[in-house]
Amino acid sequence: MAFDAFQKRKERQLLWLLLPALVPLLILTIYPALYAVYLSMTNEALTGVAAAKPRFVGAANYLRLFSDGRFWNSLFVTFVFVVGSAIIGQFVLGFISAMALRRKIVGAPVFGAAILLPNAAPEVVAGFMWISMLAGGDHATLSKILVFFGLPYVDWLQTFPLFMVVMVNTWRGIGTAMILLTAGLAAVPAEVYEAARMDGANPRQMFMRITLPLMAPTIFLYMLISTVSTISVFGLVYALTRGGPGNKTEVISVYIYNQSFAAFQIGYGAAGAVVALVVSLALGIAYVRSLKVEV
Amino acid sequence: MNKLVAGGLAAIALSLLAGTANAESLRVALHGQAGIDAFTPTAERIEKNLGIDVEIVEYPAPDKDYMTKLLTELAAGNGPDLFSIPSAADVADMVAAGYLAPVGAELAAWPEYADFVDVAKQLAVSPDGETYVAPYILGIQQIYFRRDVLEKAGISTEQPKDWADLLARAKEIKEKTGSFGLLFPAGVSWGGGAFDEGFSHLIIGSSTPQLVTDDGKFDLTSQGVRDVFQFYKDLIDADLMPVDPLLGPEPWVIPKYEMFPSGELAATTCGSWCYIFDWGRESRNPIPDVTNVVGTWADPGQNGGEFVLANLGAPWAVNAKAANLELAKKALLEAGSVENQIETAARIGNIPASNAVQRDPRFQALTELVPIQAAANHGTYLKQATGMSVVSEGVARATEALLRKETDAAGAQQILVDHVRQTLGDEAVK
Numbered sequence: 001m002a003f004d005a006f007q008k009r010k011e012r013q014l015l016w017l018l019l020p021a022l023v024p025l026l027i028l029t030i031y032p033a034l035y036a037v038y039l040s041m042t043n044e045a046l047t048g049v050a051a052a053k054p055r056f057v058g059a060a061n062y063l064r065l066f067s068d069g070r071f072w073n074s075l076f077v078t079f080v081f082v083v084g085s086a087i088i089g090q091f092v093l094g095f096i097s098a099m100a101l102r103r104k105i106v107g108a109p110v111f112g113a114a115i116l117l118p119n120a121a122p123e124v125v126a127g128f129m130w131i132s133m134l135a136g137g138d139h140a141t142l143s144k145i146l147v148f149f150g151l152p153y154v155d156w157l158q159t160f161p162l163f164m165v166v167m168v169n170t171w172r173g174i175g176t177a178m179i180l181l182t183a184g185l186a187a188v189p190a191e192v193y194e195a196a197r198m199d200g201a202n203p204r205q206m207f208m209r210i211t212l213p214l215m216a217p218t219i220f221l222y223m224l225i226s227t228v229s230t231i232s233v234f235g236l237v238y239a240l241t242r243g244g245p246g247n248k249t250e251v252i253s254v255y256i257y258n259q260s261f262a263a264f265q266i267g268y269g270a271a272g273a274v275v276a277l278v279v280s281l282a283l284g285i286a287y288v289r290s291l292k293v294e295v
Numbered sequence: 296m297n298k299l300v301a302g303g304l305a306a307i308a309l310s311l312l313a314g315t316a317n318a319e320s321l322r323v324a325l326h327g328q329a330g331i332d333a334f335t336p337t338a339e340r341i342e343k344n345l346g347i348d349v350e351i352v353e354y355p356a357p358d359k360d361y362m363t364k365l366l367t368e369l370a371a372g373n374g375p376d377l378f379s380i381p382s383a384a385d386v387a388d389m390v391a392a393g394y395l396a397p398v399g400a401e402l403a404a405w406p407e408y409a410d411f412v413d414v415a416k417q418l419a420v421s422p423d424g425e426t427y428v429a430p431y432i433l434g435i436q437q438i439y440f441r442r443d444v445l446e447k448a449g450i451s452t453e454q455p456k457d458w459a460d461l462l463a464r465a466k467e468i469k470e471k472t473g474s475f476g477l478l479f480p481a482g483v484s485w486g487g488g489a490f491d492e493g494f495s496h497l498i499i500g501s502s503t504p505q506l507v508t509d510d511g512k513f514d515l516t517s518q519g520v521r522d523v524f525q526f527y528k529d530l531i532d533a534d535l536m537p538v539d540p541l542l543g544p545e546p547w548v549i550p551k552y553e554m555f556p557s558g559e560l561a562a563t564t565c566g567s568w569c570y571i572f573d574w575g576r577e578s579r580n581p582i583p584d585v586t587n588v589v590g591t592w593a594d595p596g597q598n599g600g601e602f603v604l605a606n607l608g609a610p611w612a613v614n615a616k617a618a619n620l621e622l623a624k625k626a627l628l629e630a631g632s633v634e635n636q637i638e639t640a641a642r643i644g645n646i647p648a649s650n651a652v653q654r655d656p657r658f659q660a661l662t663e664l665v666p667i668q669a670a671a672n673h674g675t676y677l678k679q680a681t682g683m684s685v686v687s688e689g690v691a692r693a694t695e696a697l698l699r700k701e702t703d704a705a706g707a708q709q710i711l712v713d714h715v716r717q718t719l720g721d722e723a724v725k
Contacts, residue, residue, distance in 0.1 A: 046366040047385065047684060048719075051392035064717055135543060158539045244484055245542030246699045261363040262483075263688050265718060 033277060039270035046264035054267070061271035071272065073247055074255035075279075078231060081166060081251050086230040087223065089170030094177020094222075098185055101178070116175040123172075127239025130168045131157075134240075157241055161248045165237055172236065177222060184218025185211070217291060224287035228280050252276045319619060320348040321626055324375035326361040328353075329577065330609070333642040337635040341626050349626070357545075358382060359486035369394040369614065376617040377626055382487035383418065383607040384683045386428055390421050391681040396613040399426035401624050407631065407649065412672045415648035418607045422511060422680050428610035431631045432639055433646040435667050435674055436492065436604040438477075439569055440562035441555070442590040448472045455595045458500070458526055465535040468561045475554065476535040478563035481527060481694035484546045489694050490687035496564050496604055497523040499675050500596030507680040512725040515686070515712050522597060525704035527697050538698050556580045564594075566608075570663040571644030586663050605674020608645040640664055646671055682719045689714035 040061055044054040065071050097115050101108050118126065133141045134156035143153035156164050188211060196206050212219075234253040237243065243250030243258060250258070256276065260269025323338065325331050331353060338349040354361045358381035366389075368374040374394070380386055389395050399420075402408050408416075411430065419430040438461075445452050448471040455461040465476025480493040498504060503519030514520075530536040537560060540549035551573055554560035565573065574582040574589065582588055593601035611630055617623040636647035637658050646668050652658040659665060692714055693707040702710065716724050 045392075046363075046370050047392045047394075048388040048681060049391045051366075051370060051388075051394075131544070155539060157543060240544070242484060242544040244544060245539070246695060246701075258483075261367070262359060262486075263718070264363075264366060264684070268718075 036270045036273050036277070039267050040274045042267045043265075044267040044270075046261070046266060048264075050267075051264075057267065061268045062275075064268065065271050065275065070247055070250070071255060074250045074252045074272075077162065077248070077250055078252045080162060081169065081233075081237075081249075082227055082230045084163075084166035085169035085173065086226040089166060090173035090177040090226060091219075091222065093170065093174045095181050097174060097178040098181040101182060102185055112178070115178055118172045119175040121172070123233070123235030124239045126168065126172055127236045130164075130240055134164055158245055161241055161245055165240060165249045168240060169230065169233060169236060173226065173230075177226065180222045180225075181215070181218060184215045184222075187218070188214045220287055220291045224284060224291075227283055227287070231276065231280050231283075252279075319622060320350055321377060321619075321623060322350050322352055322375040323626075324352050324354050324361075324365060324378035326354045326358070326379075326381065329572065329642045330379070330639070333639040334630070334635065336638060337630055337632065340632070340634075341629045344629060345622065345625055347622065347626075357486065358488070362487075366394075369616075372616055374614045374616070376614050376619070376623040377611065377630070378614070379609040379611050380428065381609050382491055382684075382687070383428075383610060383679070384487055384490060384687045386607075386610065386612075387422055387679045387681045388684045389612070390423070390425075390427050394612075394615055395427040396615040396617065396620055396624070397425045397427055398429060398613060398624060398627060401628060402426055402429060405628050405631075407628075407633070407651070410649045410651040412648055412650060414605050414672050414674050414676065415607070418605070418676055419610065422507075428607065428612045429627055429631050430607050430610055430648050431636055432608035432610075433648050433671055433674070434491075434566045434568075434604075434606045434608040435646050435671055436496065436564060436566040436594075436606075438496070438562055438592040438594060439555075439565045439589050440592060441558055441588065443588045444468075444472060444474060444558045444561050452590055454592050454601065457595050457599050458497075458522075458597045461592075461595050462526070462529055462535075465530065465562065466533060469533070469535050472558075472561065474558060475537045475550075475560045476562060477530060478536050478550050478560055479527060479530070480541070480547070480564065481691075482541045482546060482698050483691045483695045484544060485541065485691065487684075487687050487691075488547065489691040491606060492564050492566070493694065494523060494690045495606075495677055496594045496602075497526055497597075499602045499604060499677065500594055500600060502597060504675075505678050506686060507678040507683075508725050511680050513680070513682065513686055513715055513723055514725045515689075515715060516708070516725065519597075520711070521704050521708045524693060524697060524707040527694055527707070528704050531697055531700065541698055542695075552578070552580050556582050562592075566644070567646050567664055567667045568644030571641070571661075573644075575644065575663065577642060577644070602675045603670070603673060605671065605676045637661075682715070682723055685715055685718045686711070688718075 041056060041058055042054045043050045043057050045051045101112050121129065138144070138147060138153040140156060142156060147153050192210055193206060196210055201209070232253055233251065234257065237249055237251050237254050238257065241249045243254040252272065253276070256269050256272040259272055260266050321341070325334055331351060334351065338351055341347065342349050352375055354364050361381055362385060365374065365378060380389065415430040415433055419426045419428050421427050440452070442452055445468065448468070450464065450467050450471060455464055461477070468474055468476035479496065480488045482489055498506065498519060501519030501522055503514060503517035506513055506515065508514050531538060537550050537554060540546055550560050550563065555563055556574055570585055570589070571577050575585050593603050596602060611627055613620065613623045613627050633647070633649055633651050633655060636649055637652055637655060639645055640647050640658065640661055644664065646664060647658065652668065689711040693710040696702040696710055697707050712724060
């Protein structure tokens with residue numbers, strides 16, 4: 001009986017302790033998400049009759065969304081963007097950087113600082129900076145370099161738009177990957193490597209059989225964070241291409257913005273946002289379940 | 296200690312008194328430095344004449360971003376008291392949304408309004424018969440061409456007779472000079488310009504020159520609309536129009552500010568502002584002797600005729616939820632002064648709507664604009680209706696598909712119709 005009372009008191013105390021985090025979460029995350037679900041079932045708009053008198057349209061926005069080729073294109077572009085920049089680009093280069101920094105090489109602090117530097121630039125600033133590098137045909141800085149060496153210039157954002165967006169986001173995110181993976185590498189006990197060396201393991205075997213398995217929780221955590229955060233990247237892509245040319249770089253966040261704030265259809269844009277939320281949640285749950293892997 | 300408390304209380308009381316003694320303030324939204332520079336003397340005059348503080352809020356410069364911010368604030372109920380609307384195609388929808396206060400009575404009672412050209416007054420009237428915007432500035436648009444480039448290549452600079460003649464001229468330019476022959480703004484990135492500065496030039500001369508029927512529906516399935524898209528397709532397929540820059544984030548920069556001044560583009564639609572803002576004295580890349588080097592053609596009709604496109608240039612409006620509606624309306628009339636119209640014309644190159652400017656030596660000094668202002672009343676314009684901003688967006692999407700060679704004229708028309716039907720409902724389209 002006394003134990004039950006103690007348990008209940010402890011639970012109440014925990015609730016009080018959680019309250020400062022729960023209240024902002026409810027107000028700033030849960031409520032807007034639920035409101036977005038409500039909006040997605042209306043024809044709410046920023047202008048026109050629907051702005052003055054929005055009406056309930058049920059699942060009409062979702063039906064329209066699923067029959068909209070541009071929406072499916074945005075999901076495909078988002079998939080390429082996430083896999084290309086977060087999973088392949090940032091992770092691989094971040095891992096290589098973390099491994100390199102672990103070794104006692106000359107200039108390691110400078111190398112680390114240089115990789116971290118892009119994180120200091122806000123998304124939009126980074127986007128505009130890369131516009132000067134890539135956009136404008138022969139006016140682009142990279143094109144001028146090509147021309148200097150006698151090569152023909154390239155209109156980078158017109159010829160390889162998605163690749164360029166992936167590259168810029170990779171450039172910007174290597175630092176974050178490197179920090180997380182460096183922390184993961186530091187947690188691998190040095191004794192394990194020593195034992196492996198004594199057993200005659202070569203570097204490849206040590207990497208495949210020690211580093212990777214012991215890093216698995218860190219890698220999955222990184223994948224979760226970077227996948228969800230990359231799905232929501234907006235400022236960089238919007239500043240760089242606005243989703244163009246055509247809709248070749250229109251990731252889901254830009255698609256939602258374009259529908260909501262360029263075409264002014266808030267209800268329809270909210271339907272897109274709800275789908276993006278569901279996709280992010282599904283990926284999050286999948287990763288969290290994967291975190292429980294046996295190592 | 297008591298002295299300290301008393302001193303603090305006195306300071307608070309004084310600051311409160313100072314606060315209440317402050318004049319009323321008026322928040323004015325503008326976009327672009329040129330517009331702000333033009334309005335600043337007017338703001339000072341409003342402050343002096345009405346005894347209020349005027350706060351000029353600079354919104355993001357591209358029209359689309361400006362509208363996004365403006366509409367979001369108006370929807371949230373915290374919009375500016377007085378603002379300009381970059382595209383007249385948005386006005387009817389803003390009226391339907393209840394954002395704009397009616398100003399017809401105030402304009403009618405304003406003596407200076409009698410001097411305004413009729414076309415400006417007609418353009419200001421909304422589909423419900425009321426006036427919600429002040430039509431101080433007109434956008435008079437035509438086709439601007441590089442006379443020097445054409446003459447050097449031995450190409451006629453005479454007014455093209457019809458669409459076929461215009462297309463033939465563009466082909467001749469391409470063949471003889473290698474330059475792009477003609478540009479009609481198109482695509483999603485150009486925002487409202489794809490409609491206002493592109494599609495409108497052609498539809499007014501087509502077999503179905505109006506998009507709005509008498510009962511307020513949109514006539515988008517017409518032959519005229521399809522023919523307009525076919526004209527775009529012919530230009531694009533023959534490589535007569537620069538396509539790649541139009542698919543970029545700021546599509547106007549390369550063709551208007553680089554290719555046309557360099558002669559790589561020989562003809563483009565534009566408004567009187569091009570003589571001053573785009574290629575004239577306010578330009579960052581001016582064309583020397585612009586009024587002689589750059590000539591104008593009226594928009595030829597599909598089967599003949601000449602049309603000069605007139606629309607409202609960034610009309611002013613009062614927020615229906617302005618804190619002090621009467622004060623905002625008074626400020627609106629002050630903003631329509633001849634001085635402000637001339638200041639705007641001098642800095643941006645738009646056309647003052649008041650004929651009174653013809654008697655003003657400051658306007659007479661703007662020699663590029665004087666004849667255009669005098670002829671403003673002959674302008675042709677599109678009837679407006681609620682949902683026009685959706686049509687404008689649909690045209691942008693349809694022309695984007697043409698730019699990307701993803702569809703033909705019939706497909707582009709279908710994209711437009713589908714977008715309007717999906718957004719406004721089947722009943723909105725005839």
